[in-house]
Amino acid sequence: MVTYSLPPKKEKSPFKKIKKGIIFLAVIAVYVWTFIGIDIDWARAIERATSNFHRVIPKLFNPDWAAAGEVSEKILETIFIAFAGSFMAAILAIPLGFLAAKNMSRGRLLSAIGKWILSAIRAFPDIILAILFVVAVGPNAFAGVLAIAIGSTGMLGKLYSEVVESIDMQVVEAMEANGANKIQALFYGVIPQIIPEFLSYAIYRFEIDIRASSILGIVGAGGIGTMIIFAANNRNWSEMGMILLAIIIVVTVIDFISARIRRKIV
Amino acid sequence: MTKQSNSLSQGTTPPIFPVKTKIQITVIFFVVIGIYLFSMFWTQQQMVGGFGNALGNMAVVIEKFFPPNLSILPAIWDPMAQTIQMAIIATTVAAILTVPLALLSAQNITTFKPLYYLTRTLLNILRTIPDLVLAVVFVGLFGIGLFPGIIALIIFSLGILAKLISETIESVDMNPLEAMRASGGNILQVIFHGLVPQVLPQFVSFVLYVFEINIRASVVLGLVGAGGIGLVLDQQLGFYNYPNAMAIIVLIFVVVLIIEYISNKLREALI
Structure with missing residues (x-):
């Protein structure tokens, strides 16, 4: 009889074991804290849900076509907000992206500052920025544009800096060795390498911004969100159904188009 | 000498990008800029006082928000x-x-x-x-x-x-x-x-x-x-x-x- 035995397992270092144990305990502690801390009024939620169910759900799937005109106008405004915001961000992110890229600035300090600025911007949810801009420029679509522009700059800048860090520096070095100055090296060595990916990321961010701008109206920053909050306050769920349908269609179509364009570019 | 190199660059080196691509890119560029300008116009429609006013407002707002009441x-x-x-x-x-x-x-x-x-x-x-x-x-x-x-x-x-x-x-x-x-x-x-x-x-x-x-x-x-x-x-x-x-x-x-x-x-x- 042949006995089969598995190959011996790799020895794990005790340090790793301890580390794993600590992480495991921390996770358990977090869960204990969560389930002790959270209090959900189950009875009320279930009671509300049973009494509301037939008033909400069937109406969502029965959109109010009379509202289609107003919805399409607002969704157009949403697209404009997203477009103007993404466009601004695509440009604002360029200097920040270069600043944050390690291979573009000599000192590590500059790129660290750039990275810090970008992650600080990313920590603000779009809608919080929208709140700030609504107070600043009033409750209109332009507040939405500014919120999207600043919010997208954080992510686009980070992606841009990664693109710049991944370029082939030998081309740039060869140019500098041949006597090109900084500007020439930038224009003929760096920019041709980064343009397709920059564009692709900007378009990708536009997809995200369409979703983001559709909710900004909740805090008054224009677009379809304004209608969402009115429909919810009036309990007009069939209008909400129409809005949801419009959002789903627009987002799907734009995702499709942008995926097509991006495949062509890169 | 200079004349020669001029004629060389004019005569033999073909353009890097074909004319068709150039026209395409130019058109796309202007369309994108056009949509952007129109979006800016549209979104600023309901704004009172326009962009200049908003910038002035921003300073007032920052004063309102600061200092945060920690x-x-x-x-x-x-x-x-x-x-x-x-x-x-x-x-x-x-x-x-x-x-x-x-x-x-x-x-x-x-x-x-x-x-x-x-x-x-x-x-x-x-x-x-x-x-x-x-x-x-x-x-x-x-x-x-x-x-x-x-x-x-x-x-x-x-x-x-x-x-x-x-x-x-x-x-x-x-x-x-x-x-x-x-x-x-x-x-x-x-x-x-x-x-x-x-x-x-x-x-x-x-x-x-x-x-x-x-x-x-x-x-x-x-x-x-x-x-x-x-x-x-x-x-x-x-x-x-x-x-x-x-x-x-x-x-x-x-x-x-x-x-x-x-x-x-x-x-x-x-x-």
Whole structure:
């Protein structure tokens, strides 16, 4: 009889074991804290849900076509907000992206500052920025544009800096060795390498911004969100159904188009 | 000498890009700029005083928000903790529910095509709806509170998570799985011993990533009545109490940064 035995397992270092144990305990502690801390009024939620169910759900799937005109106008405004915001961000992110890229600035300090600025911007949810801009420029679509522009700059800048860090520096070095100055090296060595990916990321961010701008109206920053909050306050769920349908269609179509364009570019 | 080189550059070197491409790019460029200018015009329509006025306003506003009233921090710590707990519960439930969904929407596991297309389409539709819109609907359904917020987060993160994980599943090495099936393993055994070890690190990493998204989403869910710190923020904004609102925003900012840092470190350790 042949006995089969598995190959011996790799020895794990005790340090790793301890580390794993600590992480495991921390996770358990977090869960204990969560389930002790959270209090959900189950009875009320279930009671509300049973009494509301037939008033909400069937109406969502029965959109109010009379509202289609107003919805399409607002969704157009949403697209404009997203477009103007993404466009601004695509440009604002360029200097920040270069600043944050390690291979573009000599000192590590500059790129660290750039990275810090970008992650600080990313920590603000779009809608919080929208709140700030609504107070600043009033409750209109332009507040939405500014919120999207600043919010997208954080992510686009980070992606841009990664693109710049991944370029082939030998081309740039060869140019500098041949006597090109900084500007020439930038224009003929760096920019041709980064343009397709920059564009692709900007378009990708536009997809995200369409979703983001559709909710900004909740805090008054224009677009379809304004209608969402009115429909919810009036309990007009069939209008909400129409809005949801419009959002789903627009987002799907734009995702499709942008995926097509991006495949062509890169 | 100079004349020669001139004639050389004019006569023999062809342009780098064909004329057609140049025209195409120029047209696209002007169309994009055109749409941008029109968007700017459209969005500034209802604005009183235009852009110049807004810039002046900005300075006034910054004065209104600053300095943040940090003395309310102890009072808002509780809703902040609730917000984090919401995100934790939602992420956990979504991580559990995503397993069957991800398996169903992975082409190499679900070989029954109609089922695969059905789950794919469903997930695609789910992902188009923004989190706050889901929250609005669920607040309408369940009433104001934490519960609709958690449900909204679960549904929202399910869409993202199932897509990311099904893509991971599709990219696994199928050879060990085939070997197991060939030596008599049933479908569950194949999944547990062939698929899970390959997917697990990615799975945990994606769950942490979605947790970050959920933290960000959960801080604003309260704006539509779905509980947490957003509810307090909404109230303070309603009272035009900007220093208090700014303190809440600062707290959100700090908490998001800390959680992102921890989650990044954990992800780095995993992969």
